[in-house]
Amino acid sequence: MKVDLNSDLGESFGNYTLGMDSRVIPLVTSANIACGFHAGDPAVMKNTVRQALESGTALGAHPGFPDLVGFGRRKMDVSPADAYAMIIYQVGALAAFAKAAGGRLQHVKPHGALFNMAARDAKLAEAIANAVYDVDSSLILYGLSGSESIKAGEHVGLRTASEVFADRSYQEDGSLTPRSQAGAMITDEEKAISQVLSMVREHKVTTLSGKVIAVKADTLCIHGDGEKALLFAQKIRAALQENNIEIAASGSFIR
Secondary structure (H helix, E strand, C coil): EEEEEEEEEEEECCCCCCCCCHHHHHHHHHHEECCHHHHHCCHHHHHHHHHHHHHHCEEEECCCCCCCCCCCCCCCCCCHHHHHHHHHHHHHHHHHHHHCCCCCCCCCECCCCHHHHHHHCCHHHHHHHHHHHHCCCCCEEEECCCCCCHHHHHHHHCCEEEECCCCCEEECCCCECCCCCCCCCCCHHHHHHHHHHHHHHHCCCCCCCEEEEEECCCEECCCCCCCCCCHHHHHHHHHHCCCCECCCCCCCCCC
């Protein structure tokens, strides 16, 4: 049994520092690095790529909507053609930083509102998947387990990694509870660990309403900007290892 641990990183901007990247990066196997639209800037992208490579953490692009003020978490009315161009632009930028540092990208994981909208919108998901494929067909597309993103990635011929979340609650349709609703975030580390083990070992999760639904867990997200990000990462790693679950970058086992 294997699972990838990923975290959203490189989300600082100019003089503003967000997250605990230097401490979280060594604890995860895949880094989703912001590409300058929702967060990050060229210097931050370059530095985060370097840190990840030094830690042996696989590199991934984390493209989002062009919304620094809203941190990419606000919905935007974009056409599939615009979404396609946004993905090409951002993934291409991070791929260049990776190449300059002697590495290469493993995966692409859309960010925030773009991620959640693509999980339900088949046309948006298709545009994202096509963009990733056209940049590099060997890349792995990360998407919400059971979502349109996973279906679109598989349809165009990409490898896909079904993603689950340690610190987010679920709705009965498999979507994440919107952050604007009570109970969206899981702040109790023991509850988060219990949810993780259920998803990885038993392929199921208990929703906010109490209903149990099926999930596939190839990769597990640990948010790097949360109040307890470091504690969550440490405790979840320990729990997985104690349960004989191998932690490995998705590129080593996704076929």
